[in-house]
Amino acid sequence: MTETGQRKEIRAAAELKQLLTDYYHELDKAHSEGQKVAWCTSVGPAEVLRAFGFKVYFPENHAAMIGVQRAGEKFIPVANAIGYSPEICSYLTSDIGAYIQHWTPLEKAYGVKSIPKPDVLAYNTNQCRDVKEWFSFYSREYKVPLVGIDSPKYIGEVEDMHVDDVTAQFERLIRQLEGITKRKLDEDQLKGTVGLSLEATNLWKEILETAAHAPSPLTFFDGTVHMAPIVVLRGDRRAVDYYQVLLREMKERIAAGVAAVDGERYRIYWEGMPIWGKLRALSEQFAELRTCVVASTYCNSWIFDDMRESDPVRSMALAYTKLFINRSEPAKEQYIAEMAKRFKVDGIIFHDSKTCPHNSNARYGMPSRIKERYGIPGLIIDADLNDLRLYSEEQTKTNIEAFVEQMEVA
Amino acid sequence: MSPKLFAGIDVGASATKCMIISEEKEEAGSAVAKTGIDLAGDAKKVFEDALSRVDGGGVAVARIVSTGFGRKNVPFADASRTEISCQSLGCYFHFPRAIVIVDIGGQDTKVIRTDADGKLKGFKMNRKCAAGTGTFLEEISHRLDVSLEEMNALATRSKKDVEIGAFCTVFTGTEILARIREGLSREDLAKGVYKSVVKRAMEMDTLVGDVVLTGGVVAHNTILYDMFSEILGRKVLIPPKPQLTGAFGAALYALQEAGQPRLE
Numbered sequence: 238m239t240e241t242g243q244r245k246e247i248r249a250a251a252e253l254k255q256l257l258t259d260y261y262h263e264l265d266k267a268h269s270e271g272q273k274v275a276w277c278t279s280v281g282p283a284e285v286l287r288a289f290g291f292k293v294y295f296p297e298n299h300a301a302m303i304g305v306q307r308a309g310e311k312f313i314p315v316a317n318a319i320g321y322s323p324e325i326c327s328y329l330t331s332d333i334g335a336y337i338q339h340w341t342p343l344e345k346a347y348g349v350k351s352i353p354k355p356d357v358l359a360y361n362t363n364q365c366r367d368v369k370e371w372f373s374f375y376s377r378e379y380k381v382p383l384v385g386i387d388s389p390k391y392i393g394e395v396e397d398m399h400v401d402d403v404t405a406q407f408e409r410l411i412r413q414l415e416g417i418t419k420r421k422l423d424e425d426q427l428k429g430t431v432g433l434s435l436e437a438t439n440l441w442k443e444i445l446e447t448a449a450h451a452p453s454p455l456t457f458f459d460g461t462v463h464m465a466p467i468v469v470l471r472g473d474r475r476a477v478d479y480y481q482v483l484l485r486e487m488k489e490r491i492a493a494g495v496a497a498v499d500g501e502r503y504r505i506y507w508e509g510m511p512i513w514g515k516l517r518a519l520s521e522q523f524a525e526l527r528t529c530v531v532a533s534t535y536c537n538s539w540i541f542d543d544m545r546e547s548d549p550v551r552s553m554a555l556a557y558t559k560l561f562i563n564r565s566e567p568a569k570e571q572y573i574a575e576m577a578k579r580f581k582v583d584g585i586i587f588h589d590s591k592t593c594p595h596n597s598n599a600r601y602g603m604p605s606r607i608k609e610r611y612g613i614p615g616l617i618i619d620a621d622l623n624d625l626r627l628y629s630e631e632q633t634k635t636n637i638e639a640f641v642e643q644m645e646v647a
Numbered sequence: 648m649s650p651k652l653f654a655g656i657d658v659g660a661s662a663t664k665c666m667i668i669s670e671e672k673e674e675a676g677s678a679v680a681k682t683g684i685d686l687a688g689d690a691k692k693v694f695e696d697a698l699s700r701v702d703g704g705g706v707a708v709a710r711i712v713s714t715g716f717g718r719k720n721v722p723f724a725d726a727s728r729t730e731i732s733c734q735s736l737g738c739y740f741h742f743p744r745a746i747v748i749v750d751i752g753g754q755d756t757k758v759i760r761t762d763a764d765g766k767l768k769g770f771k772m773n774r775k776c777a778a779g780t781g782t783f784l785e786e787i788s789h790r791l792d793v794s795l796e797e798m799n800a801l802a803t804r805s806k807k808d809v810e811i812g813a814f815c816t817v818f819t820g821t822e823i824l825a826r827i828r829e830g831l832s833r834e835d836l837a838k839g840v841y842k843s844v845v846k847r848a849m850e851m852d853t854l855v856g857d858v859v860l861t862g863g864v865v866a867h868n869t870i871l872y873d874m875f876s877e878i879l880g881r882k883v884l885i886p887p888k889p890q891l892t893g894a895f896g897a898a899l900y901a902l903q904e905a906g907q908p909r910l911e
């Protein structure tokens with residue numbers, strides 16, 4: 238009999254844990270070792286910051302950890318009380334609330350007692366405006382400069398004029414950082430970090446694409462864990478090294494016929510944010526239903542394969558403008574349909590995340606259009622990335638189970 | 648060989664229902680009771696109650712399928728299915744063609760599409776909030792100071808159209824108080840409240856083709872039938888015993904799966 242409901246642990250997870258522990262401890266010690274810390278948005282200019290020698294910290298990763306540790310409900314109201322609405326990004330509200338209460342999930346996860354103080358904050362609004370407001374708060378709190386890129390938004394085809402604009406903004410950002418650090422950018426350093434980012438991104442892409450194999454060797458839920466290096470260590474050799482190990486393991490799984498979900502019957506695409514506090518519960522439910530969530534827009538959002546060492550600034554401008562979340566509705570629809578085809582999915586789950594309209598794509602009729610045009614059924618789940626008060630476990634479970642029952646009779 | 652029976656138990660948020668059917672898909676016995684806190688106990692009681700009503704008694708039930716929000720809390724069931732699939736199968740039995748089912752329950756409303764072959768094609772559930780569900784009607788009946796049963800009769804006596812604007816159950820309660828102060832009658836307000844239930848359901852999906860109205864709320868609030876028909880401009884369909892179509896669908900699954908192993 239097949240065992241169901243089991244999550245299959247990925248061997249490399251132990252190495253990942255060590256890597257992230259080292260990363261957070263380095264940040265913790267940075268100032269005492271005479272290094273500077275920059276805070277960066279998750280799809281912000283990490284390569285530039287690293288080329289300037291900053292240790293780079295990502296508040297979004299920190300906020301997601303608050304979600305994973307299910308502490309959002311405790312801290313969101315704290316931020317609400319100082320005027321940040323419960324309707325805006327719950328990463329922002331959980332993170333600011335935790336800051337006010339001097340709490341961090343890093344302690345439980347990595348034994349680090351506090352977040353590293355920033356010397357500079359760098360954002361890119363290619364994902365949303367919330368990150369800019371979020372960083373502005375910390376800029377006022379810590380009295381440190383805020384620099385960034387205000388990306389052109391909702392782009393259909395990325396044209397030269399967009400890339401020209403963002404390239405100019407990257408150049409301005411570099412000048413600002415030169416002013417702040419009082420040193421000139423070493424162009425070879427930048428080529429180096431961009432080259433490493435590209436290498437890591439290509440490996441990450443290859444890893445995610447192993448899920449096109451049936452049965453899939455990995456799930457979206459695995460992806461949400463193993464994506465950490467591509468977020469926090471872009472431009473750092475260790476991300477490349479880690480993904481080589483992970484890719485090898487996925488290839489081994491395929492060769493040995495190991496499925497992430499035993500007896501995989503159906504394949505699903507996840508659109509939208511993860512529900513951080515419910516990853517385990519959801520992954521177990523899907524495993525019990527012998528259904529594998531094989532791919533997602535979310536994990537694929539850290540593929541920046543347009544980066545070029547030979548033309549670092551312009552290629553970064555292109556890569557960071559082209560990403561999914563920054564695109565028009567038709568461009569997103571086409572992307573999702575292509576992904577659904579590539580990963581041979583039976584259905585799409587659209588997570589309509591209450592506090593992240595930017596990464597919720599069920600609000601302008603997309604599920605109905607995809608059903609109509611491509612015949613792929615969709616299910617909308619109302620929930621949130623971090624605010625579990627907006628989540629109904631029973632309703633969600635029933636919706637998912639019924640969606641699988643719908644596939645059974647299809 | 649003695650005839651076999653099959654049971655469906657629908658543990659809903661407000662009521663637990665059981666339907667026992669014969670191999671000929673005919674009702675042999677049924678029962679309904681309020682859902683309390685002991686879901687497994689309630690399911691057992693309702694099942695035994697339904698069984699005691701079976702003519703001749705003492706007949707063995709070959710398979711039991713549970714459904715509804717408490718479907719996993721029925722330890723003696725052989726398998727479980729969501730209420731979405733069960734409503735789909737139960738309603739299709741009565742109306743074997745492509746149908747759109749509107750199931751108004753105690754705590755949620757669902758729109759379910761079933762194709763001409765009886766296959767589940769898609770569904771939508773209302774979102775988190777109680778607006779447009781049985782709980783909403785219950786809350787408003789308190790505001791109007793009538794029992795839920797009386798509210799239906801009250802609304803049928805109304806001659807006027809009143810629009811209730813608020814989405815939220817609590818806001819609707821406040822709106823009702825304000826409208827009473829404005830001098831509107833309870834009859835008209837009651838009708839307005841039912842109309843808002845219909846509107847909430849119509850916002851969930853496009854209701855084209857044959858619409859089947861079902862669920863506990865429909866069973867007890869017959870005015871909904873007229874209202875849906877009036878707003879849609881055509882007669883909607885109502886199965887016999889709308890409160891029991893989920894349990895009936897579960898019993899049909901039990902019959903379909905007869906002889907299959909018990910699923911943990």
Ligand code: SF4
Pocket residue numbers: 297326327328329364365366367368510592593594595596622
């Ligand atoms: S994209 Fe969404 S989740 Fe991410 S920072 Fe912006 S609002 Fe928050």
